Amino acid sequence: MKTVSLLGSTGSIGTQTLDVVEAFPDRFRVGVLAANRSWEALARQALKFRPDVVALGDPQFLPDLRQALIGSGIPIEAGEEGVLAVASRPEPDVVVSALVGVAGLKPTLAALQAGKPIALANKETLVVGGELVTGLARQKNCPLLPVDSEHSAIFQCLQGQPAGSLQRILLTASGGPFRLLPREELGAVTAEQALRHPTWSMGAKITIDSATLMNKGFEVLEAVHLFDVPADRIEVWVHPQSVIHSMVEFVDGSVLAQMGPPDMRTPIQYALGWPERLPRTWSALGLEACRHLTFEEPRTADFPCLSYAFEAGRIQGTMPAVLNAANEVAVARFLKHEIGFLDLPATIRACMDAHRAVSNPSLEDLEAADQEARERAGSLPAGIGGG
Numbered sequence: 001m002k003t004v005s006l007l008g009s010t011g012s013i014g015t016q017t018l019d020v021v022e023a024f025p026d027r028f029r030v031g032v033l034a035a036n037r038s039w040e041a042l043a044r045q046a047l048k049f050r051p052d053v054v055a056l057g058d059p060q061f062l063p064d065l066r067q068a069l070i071g072s073g074i075p076i077e078a079g080e081e082g083v084l085a086v087a088s089r090p091e092p093d094v095v096v097s098a099l100v101g102v103a104g105l106k107p108t109l110a111a112l113q114a115g116k117p118i119a120l121a122n123k124e125t126l127v128v129g130g131e132l133v134t135g136l137a138r139q140k141n142c143p144l145l146p147v148d149s150e151h152s153a154i155f156q157c158l159q160g161q162p163a164g165s166l167q168r169i170l171l172t173a174s175g176g177p178f179r180l181l182p183r184e185e186l187g188a189v190t191a192e193q194a195l196r197h198p199t200w201s202m203g204a205k206i207t208i209d210s211a212t213l214m215n216k217g218f219e220v221l222e223a224v225h226l227f228d229v230p231a232d233r234i235e236v237w238v239h240p241q242s243v244i245h246s247m248v249e250f251v252d253g254s255v256l257a258q259m260g261p262p263d264m265r266t267p268i269q270y271a272l273g274w275p276e277r278l279p280r281t282w283s284a285l286g287l288e289a290c291r292h293l294t295f296e297e298p299r300t301a302d303f304p305c306l307s308y309a310f311e312a313g314r315i316q317g318t319m320p321a322v323l324n325a326a327n328e329v330a331v332a333r334f335l336k337h338e339i340g341f342l343d344l345p346a347t348i349r350a351c352m353d354a355h356r357a358v359s360n361p362s363l364e365d366l367e368a369a370d371q372e373a374r375e376r377a378g379s380l381p382a383g384i385g386g387g
């Protein structure tokens, strides 16, 4: 029986992780549930899964959560400190890091500091603090088990392969909802259109990141850190069917691919069960889905966020933190209809151009770069990307 600590339990990854836990009651139990503001959903989950403790990031809703859990005997922590406290609890066997954005970095570091294996969904953690996180994971001898479907695919392809045999990573991308939209129409797309992903059902932020290809850029940086491979040995192939979740080329020219239906519960289950493979509970891959598998080059001229991520990856230091913070602010503004779709890459470009990267950054350096980029990104006028 593994005890699972679930940070970000009310989100898309969080709720699908609970589906996996529920499907294997003899294998998994919930130790920790943590969310930010969704106190009603958190209370429902807590009453159903009976964790040892829950945490709510935004203390404003603490009285509501207390009321909802009255008589349950489940302890409650609150605020950023509360989330950090539950992230570093001693009981869990694995901590699922499924917060969204850079908010996931400190709790992930806290869990590693406590010596916990991490099932990592929160890619921004590695984008921003890749060296800190992988360094601490090595020092504490804690595995980083990828939950992102592409990185789970690469991880699975690499199981049992000798060190030094990896030549290239072929990272697949669905291409997002605007893969075929002419460039001149991109300026007019709305948040509602961008939120309609063709193959995956996900949280709002990652869905917008998929539409701009920023998500794929983040995944390149995530792969650099997870698999210790330079960005110039990672290629992005657009594969609209989302059947092949990524491929690995070895030094002898052989290529292994991992395939499956687009269902995040499969990589979540693999990360929780690793190194075992648990029986299939979710839908199987059918022949029909595999009849026409196609690949295209990404349209980087029209979706420049992907190139900006490669650029930030080459510069390293604090630049990926700026890329991420500018993107977080721009996505939030886009979702509120404050800026247009083309302002998303333009905001990132402006923040990267204005930043002088610090190499080998400490957590404080990363926080300062994050803050600087957030202020700049928040003050840029709408329309800087044209439209």
Ligand SMILES: NC(=O)c1ccc[n+]([C@@H]2O[C@H](COP(=O)([O-])OP(=O)(O)OC[C@H]3O[C@@H](n4cnc5c(N)ncnc54)[C@H](OP(=O)(O)O)[C@@H]3O)[C@@H](O)[C@H]2O)c1
Residues within 6 Å of the ligand: 007, 008, 009, 010, 011, 012, 013, 014, 034, 035, 036, 037, 038, 039, 056, 057, 058, 083, 098, 099, 100, 101, 103, 121, 122, 123, 124, 147, 148, 149, 200, 201, 202, 203, 204, 205, 206, 264
């Ligand atoms: N969704 C997918 O299919 C998918 C696939 C691959 C990778 N990922 C990655 O997984 C991560 C989570 O994505 P998602 O789509 O599940 O996001 P989401 O649906 O927006 O959920 C985010 C979760 O994090 C919680 N949270 C956010 N900020 C917090 C804070 N400061 N303190 C405590 N809890 C906080 C949210 O709580 P509230 O509900 O209270 O706001 C929610 O439970 C992202 O990094 C994403 O890139 C997602």
